[in-house]
Every structure is written in C-alpha cells, then in structure tokens.
Amino acid sequence: MSLTTFAGSAQFAIVSVLGAGGTAAAAIAAAILLNLRYGPMALSAASVFRGGKLRRLLEAQLLVDESWALAQRDGRFDRRVMIGAGLALYVGWSTGTAVGVLAGDSLGDPATLGLDAAFPALFLALLSPLLRNRNALAAALIGAGIALALTPITPAGIPVIAATAACLVGLRRPAPEGQEKRA
Amino acid sequence: MSAAWTAVLVVGLATVAIKAAGPVLAGGRELPQSSARVVNLLAPALLAALVATQAFASDESLVVDERGAGLAAAGVAILLRAPLLLVVVVAAVTAATLRAIS
Numbered sequence: 001m002s003l004t005t006f007a008g009s010a011q012f013a014i015v016s017v018l019g020a021g022g023t024a025a026a027a028i029a030a031a032i033l034l035n036l037r038y039g040p041m042a043l044s045a046a047s048v049f050r051g052g053k054l055r056r057l058l059e060a061q062l063l064v065d066e067s068w069a070l071a072q073r074d075g076r077f078d079r080r081v082m083i084g085a086g087l088a089l090y091v092g093w094s095t096g097t098a099v100g101v102l103a104g105d106s107l108g109d110p111a112t113l114g115l116d117a118a119f120p121a122l123f124l125a126l127l128s129p130l131l132r133n134r135n136a137l138a139a140a141l142i143g144a145g146i147a148l149a150l151t152p153i154t155p156a157g158i159p160v161i162a163a164t165a166a167c168l169v170g171l172r173r174p175a176p177e178g179q180e181k182r183a
Numbered sequence: 184m185s186a187a188w189t190a191v192l193v194v195g196l197a198t199v200a201i202k203a204a205g206p207v208l209a210g211g212r213e214l215p216q217s218s219a220r221v222v223n224l225l226a227p228a229l230l231a232a233l234v235a236t237q238a239f240a241s242d243e244s245l246v247v248d249e250r251g252a253g254l255a256a257a258g259v260a261i262l263l264r265a266p267l268l269l270v271v272v273v274a275a276v277t278a279a280t281l282r283a284i285s
Contacts, residue, residue, distance in 0.1 A: 018186070028189075028193050028194055028197075038198070038201050038202045039202065041225070041229060041281055042202050042204065043204075043222060043225070044205070049250075053258075057285035069230060071196050082223065093225050108252075112279060112282060112283075113275065113279050114249070114253060114276060114277065114278035114279030114280075114282070115275060116237075116250055116276070116278070117249060117250040117252075117253030117254065117274045117275050117277065117278030117279075118253075118271045118272075118275040119233075119237045120234050120237040120238035120250060120254045120257070120266075120273055120274070121253060121254060121256075121257035121270055121271050121273070121274030121275070122270075122271050123230050123233045123237065124234045124254060124257055124258065124261065124270075125257065125261055125267050125270040125271065126230060126267075127227060127230040127231055127234060130227045130230070130264060131227065135220075136223075136226060136227045137227075139224040139227045139228040139231075140227040140228060140230070140231035140232065142228070143227065143228030143229065143230075143231040143232045143233065143235075144231040144232055145234045146232065147231075147232035147236050147238075147240075148235050148239060148240075148245060149246055150237060150243070151239075151240045151243060152188035152243055152244055152245060153243075154191040154243075155243070156242070156243065156281040157238075159232065159236055159240070160232045160233060160236060163228050163231070164225055164228055164229060164232075164234030165228075166224070166228035166231075166232075167222070167223075167224035167225045167228045167244075169222050170223065170224045170226060171217070171220070174216045176233060178186055
C-alpha cells in the first residue's frame with residue numbers, strides 16, 4: 001500500500017478503521033476524506049508544473065505534506081525541490097514500511113523519541129517564512145482556528161480541508177502595494 | 184477480494200486523481216491575479232491547520248501534551264533563527280525529555 005497510495009495518514013486511517021472492525025466502505029471514505037487536502041495543495045502549486053498532461057500527472061504524485069511544504073521557497077513553489085523531496089520520501093517510506101513489517105516488534109514506541117512532536121515543528125518552521133504580510137498571517141490564524149474548532153466535531157480529515165476556506169481572506173482585503181510586491 | 188485490498192485499490196486510484204487534478208488542468212500557466220491571491224494563501228492556511236492538528240489533535244479530541252511543549256520550544260528556536268533541522272530536533276528532544284521524566 002505504501003507503493004500505491006503515497007500518503008501516510010490515509011494508510012493509518014484505513015488500518016485503524018479496518019482494525020476496529022469497520023467496513024471497507026468506511027475505510028475508503030475516511031482515507032479519501034483525508035487525501036482530499038491534496039487537491040488544494042496541488043492546485044496551489046499548479047502553475048509551476050510544466051510539460052504535457054501525462055508528465056504533470058506523474059509529477060503531481062510526488063506531492064505529499066512534507067514535499068509540498070519543503071518546496072515552499074520565499075513564497076514561491078520550487079517544483080524541483082518537491083520532486084527531489086518526494087522521490088526521497090517515497091523510497092524512504094516504502095523501505096521503512098518493509099523494514100517495519102519485518103522488524104516492527106523490535107522497535108520501541110516512536111513517541112518515546114519525540115518523533116510525533118517533530119512534525120508540527122517542521123510544519124511551523126516551514127510556515128513562518130510565509131507569514132510576511134497581514135493576509136498570510138490572517139489566513140494562517142483562521143486556518144488553524146477552523147482546524148482546531150472542527151477537530152472534536154468532525155471525522156479526521158475534515159478539519160484540514162475546511163481550513164483551506166481561510167484563503168478566502170485574499171479576496172476580502174487586498175494587501176497594500178508594497179507588501180504585495182515582496183509576496 | 185478482501186476488504187483491505189479493495190480499500191487499498193480504490194483509495195490508491197482516488198488519490199492519484201485528486202493529486203493530479205490541479206496540475207493537469209491548471210498547470211503550466213499563470214493564474215489571474217485575483218485568484219492567485221487566494222491560491223497563494225492556501226499554503227499558509229493549510230500549513231497552519233497541519234501544525235494545529237498535528238500538535239493538539241488526538242483522534243477526535245483536543246489535548247495539550249508533550250507535543251505542544253515541543254511545538255513551543257520549536258517556536259522559540261524559530262524566533263532565534265535556528266536552522267530547520269535544529270528546530271525539528273529541539274521539538275523532538277523536548278517532547279522526549281518531558282515524557283522520560285513524567
């Protein structure tokens with residue numbers, strides 16, 4: 001599955017739904033809801049993809065949270081960074097899955113190493129350089145607010161998708177000229 | 184076909200389609216300025232939502248645990264202009280240390 005659905009959180013969702021005795025349909029729905037966030041992510045990067053439709057389709061598959069976030073460079077999206085990071089993650093993730101299947105029991109709980117705290121920190125570090133104007137800051141705060149508010153009342157996956165609505169602040173309050181140029 | 188393999192296959196195909204939609208339909212050209220302003224804000228909104236959920240969500244409830252402390256430490260490291268890798272390590276070490284002593 002690591003080979004066909006390059007998206008870790010959806011894998012965990014399927015495993016936890018099926019593991020809890022859920023149906024295949026429920027597992028599929030949960031995983032697709034989680035992966036819907038790649039729609040807006042890929043759209044935000046769409047203008048930098050080049051070449052024919054098939055090439056864009058294949059390159060887009062290397063998009064995951066981490067490669068997409070690492071490719072944010074000074075407010076632009078660097079396609080080559082995403083492809084490089086995506087390939088490295090794909091190889092690492094697939095090998096890691098195989099190692100985990102073979103040797104999973106001998107490893108400790110990753111939480112002991114604080115690995116679960118590494119991901120929010122990575123995303124925060126990648127977010128901070130984007131917050132150069134008031135619109136970006138507003139979008140980030142509203143996005144985080146929406147995600148936290150919806151977490152207790154919606155299934156996993158919905159909060160992050162709903163948070164994308166925060167980008168609509170771009171319609172309401174155009175940034176002053178000077179800041180727009182730097183963005 | 185077992186439930187697990189059905190799920191693997193269907194989700195795999197759906198994910199390919201979701202990821203490809205934007206770049207295939209809108210790739211290779213600049214967006215008009217008004218929609219570019221909105222699309223540019225997708226990145227901060229999504230990243231902030233990922234930060235929030237990865238740090239404070241546990242299944243479907245909100246918790247403040249060692250991940251939150253790690254995130255706060257990461258915030259300090261970012262303000263001190265620490266490099267990316269150091270920021271991540273600071274967060275992991277903070278969370279691991281707090282877990283070890285609690």
